[in-house]
Amino acid sequence: YALWQEQLLGSTDQADSLIARQLDYWTEALKGLPEEMELPTDYPRPAATSHKGGTVQLQIDPVLHDRLTELARGNRASLFMVLQAALAVLFTRLGAGNDIPLGSPISGRNDDALDGLIGLFINTLVVRTDTSGNPGFEELLSRVRKVSLEAYEHQDVPFERLVEILNPVRSRARHPLFQIMLVLQNTPEASLKFPGLSSSLQLESVGTAKFDLTWELNERRNADGAPDGLEGIVEFSVDLFKRDTVEMLAARYVRILESVASEPSKPIGEIDILLPEERHDLANDWLAWSSSDPD
Incomplete structure (x- = not known):
């Protein structure tokens, strides 16, 4: 496989080689990429990551799964x-800016x-989402x-070759080119009987x-192929996040998915990302303030 790939890609010295053409694309596509996403972390980023992590569960029920599938189909897109797109909305709304690069395995x-x-021939792509202009x-x-x-x-x-050629600022504190990975496992599940x-x-x-x-989701289908829900985990660096924070991130993400499934044309800046308990607390705080004695 390695020899075949080398022959396929050719040499960077040849302008018409596959690798030269593809590197030209990536150089332009990733021009001006932020060195680091401004994430809503609980702790400051350390000088060097420990790579210690934890996980929280993420569930999307069959009804929402079906609606998201229809949304994708209606826009000639994939699930x-x-x-x-919903993950980009989440981080834009949480202050990460309008340039959201996500890692994606292929x-x-x-x-x-x-x-x-x-064999395992998986490569990693950097997919950059522009959320500027408050689009629907x-x-x-x-x-x-x-x-x-x-x-x-x-x-x-290969991703490692891309990093070598683009030569972004290196740091032991973060992954180069992107810091968030999104994975969807949608191939038929293997079984051992x-x-x-x-x-x-x-x-x-x-x-x-x-x-x-890392958002990692498995897509389930029932016997007739209909959507049967998504389940998975959000893996997080304990250097940066508390578990409670990541649980809230996962809950906000599901809330965004519910909103866009119901009103797909709504501007992303108007999507409600407050959780029910937060809305309840805000309502109580407002009532307490409005009924207080101004003196």
């Missing part, structure tokens, strides 16, 4: 693109000759679709975190 099997070959969610989804499709067309450059033995795949924490935050 992954909807999830990606199978690396874009040649039919690889179908029967055993469907407009944002159109932007995500365009950028994502372009990234897929230029997926052959022996007499008297049943098995299932479950995502569990091993106590580490490769990135500041």
Whole structure:
């Protein structure tokens, strides 16, 4: 595979080689990329990450899964693109700015000759989302679709080679080019069957975190192929986040998904990200203030 990939990509010294053309694309696509996303962390970023991590659970019920699938289909997008756009909305609304780069794994099997070959050929793409101008969610989804499709067309450059060529400012405190990863597992689940033995795949924490935050979701389908919910985890760096904070991030994310499924044209700046308990507390605070004696 390595020899085949080297022959496929060619040399950077040849202007018409595949790697030269794709590097030209990535150089332009990632021009001006922020060195670091301004995330709503609980702790200041340390000089060097410990890579210690934790996880919280994330669940999306079958009804919302079905509505998000229809939203994707109606906009000629994939479910992954909807999830990606919603994640960009979350961090823009939490103060991370309008330039949201997310890491995205891709199978690396874009040649039919690889179908029967055993091995892990996953590559990492950097998909940049522009949330500026307070677009409606469907407009944002159109932007995500365009950028994502372009990234897929230029997926052959190994991520480590891209980092080497772009040479961003290096730091032991953060991952280069992006700090948030989004993963959607939507291939049919493998099963192992022996007499008297049943098995299932479950995502569990091993106590580490490769990135500041990783959203990892598994898409479930029922026997007739209909959406049956999404389940997964949000992995987080304990150097930066408390568990309670990440639980609230996950809850806000689901709230955004519910909102865009109901009103996909609503400007992203108007999407309600308050949780019910926060709204209740704000209402009580306002009532207490309004009924207080002005003297």
